[in-house]
Amino acid sequence: MANKSSEVLNYFKLELLIERSLVSLRHLFKNRYALFNNGQVWNDSPTCGNNYVTNVLVKNKKINLTRVQKTSVSNGNSDEWDVSTLTALLLYIDRSKTLSTNEIQQLDQEDKLLQQLRGIRNKVTHSPKKSVDDVQFNQLWTDLAAILIAFGDVNTELEKQKDDSVFESPKQPVNEENMKDALRLNSLGTQAHKDGKYSEAVTFFTKATILPDVSNHDRATFYSNMAASRLALHEQQKASFIKFESLDAKDERYLALQDAKQARNLWPTWWKVHFRVGKVRAALDEHKKAINSLERAFALDHTKNEIQEALDESRIILSRQSRPKYLDSTEFTKAIPEILNELQRKFGTDPEMVRKYHSLIEKIDSSRADVLKGHKYALGDIDVKQDYEQAAKYFAKAVDQGNAEGMYNLARLTDYGLGVKRDHNLALKLLEQAAEQPPQNPICEQFPNVGVAESEHALGVRYFEGIAVRKDLSVAAYWYQRATDHGSAMAANNLGSMYLDGLAVDRDLEKAEELFVLGARRGDPLAMMTLAELLLSKNNFQMAKIWYDRACESGNVVAQEKRDQFAKQIEKRQQLISESSGNELEEVNVMQYFMGLFQAKHAPSVISDRSYLKDYTMLSEHAKRGSITAKQLCDAVGHFARALNILLCFERLAEEQEDTFVHELSQCYRIENIVAQIPCQLHKRVSEVVDRVLYRCTKESNSVASQLDEDVRVCYVTLHINSYELIDEFLPLCKQKYPKSIYFFLTSGAVNGFLRRPEVGLYNINNGLEIEPDNCELLYHKAVLLRHLGRDIHEAITAYQKFLSVAPKDHRKVPEVYYEMAICYMLGYTPDLAIDRMMKLYMEGKQAEKLQLPCFLPYKSENIAYLKPMFDMEFIQNIRSVPDNNRKQHLTDPHRVEIIKKHREWEGKALQEKHISGYTVHSYTLKPRVKQQTAKSLIGLNPITLREIDPRKDQVYNGYVLSVTIIEKPYSWIPSIHLVIEDENFDCERMLVYGFPKKQGEYLISELYTIGSKMHIINPYLRIGANDMKPTIRVDEFSSIVMQNESERILNMCRYCCEANASKTCSRCQQAQYCSKECQIMDWKLYKHKLICQTK
Incomplete structure (x- = not known):
């Protein structure tokens, strides 16, 4: 007991109080059962339970019980039902239609109390930190006690439960002979368990538990051991190919759960009983509940490695289960022949050619040869039977040679425990090792180094979920960003979600959309669906439907299930817009803007x-x-x-x-x-x-x-500022040891603010202000917490004014304070009193921004987003249903940046070939899957844009014409001419031109396909590259290109922003033109102009 903090004990006292409600809830259930069934008695028998499941639960769709809960109800013994089961049965069961008015009123009052009980239970039970401070404890205890007293409990008895003595083993008569016999039986059971005789072990432990006059703590030990033996017996039965198609009351896992719960009831502050419950829940595939129990165990003892290992295991499984299988690239489900046939069907790659290519690679790269052999054994092949142990050996050989793909795949096997011992820590080290490798293939630099981006994304998931590492959203964002930069589709989606919600990064809706587009283009079905929903919220119905359809076609099961619902949403919004006047539509757009602001899930921004x-x-x-x-x-x-x-x-x-x-x-x-x-x-x-x-x-x-x-x-x-519960638990001792250190009081105030406990946060801030009354940071946080409390807005405003009176004029929070004061007036005063003051504060905030240091500009504020629509008419006019195309917004688009950089890398090598004797660029192309054909005329063709072309589908768009502008200079024409094109929406893509007379190659790249030239592409072909699997507009039929009139050409195009009449020229290469110094700097930094910048 001495090692447990008061906050942890508070948590377990509340748990005991919640468990105490079971007696009242069982009594209430039996009374209602009799009331609704003509006086029938619930006799806790399996017959009663089975009838209830068949006649009531199966027909009532509102009652949603887990498999374990259904088994407990079917067994009939209400003593086995937990609070969650009982409240579900009581709240959602259909009432008898013959009830009197008084009976209905009583049931309604009881249901109200049940709803409150369930809410408190969920808040306490699902708290990740498993500790409750004194302020929150007293409030929750008062609320719970009131509910229990209403159900018939006695207040004086409840007060006794507040004392720490409730955790001590009660004074009870102990029979020494029985105690010796019980310990002997426990010892025999332990030995039988070690010998693998689990059924015998269960028998010994059962005999030990039924002996009278044995201490509760010893009896808890026997039940805990018996639960462990039952789990082991289940595994033994499973290994003997005994099938467990359904769960019943005789299943060893179900019995183990009852034993583990008995142990927990007997000794609620022993870590092992919660650990045991967690292990059983995991065996029952209830990993969310397993994590909850294991977190309780961890709160009671941080030193036990087995708790952390079990937590890691359940967290990683829950993380996998939360991702649909079509998103999980770690599934070893398809054999190599099946994969090769699918590639041939989608992209036209010949399986035999792929195998020949692999044979060639094996001769020049031994580590890659080991990886390929590892894949053969991991997946199975024509001449190889699936064998994870052999796969792991070959991946390990590749790891020894520094191969990133080997590291990643060995980490996957180690995570799953396939062919090697399951070890999440070792998997983590392998992923970190892979992430340290160069992102480009060491031998073929034009290709990515497989395993690097995949490992970076996996590390992001680990830090986001807290798997084998301390949960840290800022580190997760870092790894997601790296993986996104190196080509990961899933990482782009995950990072987009963080920007959308403002989790450890500044909330940025444009950045989020940019990343969702990138993830969707790269083929992530979840990103496609998220992007579709985002586009719908912006009333961009055409693209919303296109991306939703693509999500469905890519196998997004959730999207497929909700397809009709999404179509109705589009129809409903279209109807709303068509029936709205201009002013009404503007009001709708502004309302949607504000709704978007309130949907964020903020966490401290540390990136x-x-x-x-x-x-x-x-x-x-x-x-x-x-x-x-x-x-x-x-x-x-x-x-x-x-x-x-x-x-x-x-x-x-x-x-x-x-x-x-x-x-x-x-x-x-x-x-x-x-x-x-x-x-x-x-x-x-x-x-x-x-x-x-x-x-x-x-x-x-x-x-x-x-x-x-x-x-x-x-x-x-x-x-660890993002781990609120951890820091909240760590800070009390810091404040106790260093009562004059304001930093601990400041941090405690901030953390409690993020935990939605402003009163507790304010208490800590005020303690800090007693030490240093004019501390700017403390004063600012005091004002913020008062605003969040919302009890006295005038008090919050006064606190903000106190901050302004002592803070330097260029303090980074000064503009924010003006904006937050304006928000206070908006929330606390009527519009006629508030509007003038808000306008004045808004303008004062804008003036204060001008005094900020350059490192804080342009100024970022979450609150200004609420104020701009009120006082900035230009901003109001820019809130449109579908924003106008804006080239400036597209210039930093990640896909555009990647396309231009890759083009310049390729063309830079071509320039070296021209200027350096003996330097040669080797390239080749594979025959396309389908043949492109041209049309005689543009007449009758439908226009199409790049965003309407599916970037993940190898397809010719017959009957369409794509109109584009060339925005990058080609330097070579063997075996094809490489172009970068931009369409009317300022979207860009790479383009490869084949089928032209070779003698015209030099003329085409120097005279015809020049920067700023415009062209029509008839029946455009979106080709997925056979090697890099990336999309390209490919032209095989040379006559399908129709050049627009020279008068349409953009003259002197800026190499960065693509605007006409650029007046400045790169002093080094004398070729690249820019319209400003800023454009030249951005072209150099973002698009890497140095790759093609050659001295004339």
């Missing part, structure tokens, strides 16, 4: 693309001019630079160096934590150093305060 280290010179200049904010940032940068320098200069740190590192980092955090943008590749090392120092301090001076101990605690809470 930033700004390096304050690079801003040091600028900050120093402003500091010299008297800027207090700049001076603070300079000081913070200095501490961070010294900390970073220690890590970069030494591979291994001595204890003294670790202590210095921690001190410098903590000082940076105290002054301005946004400065410490730790490179993600160093994040793990930083965490390891902090953990080691924290362990030393805890071990050496558990009760003694020290500067190092305080420093390392500052570092720990800041590094």
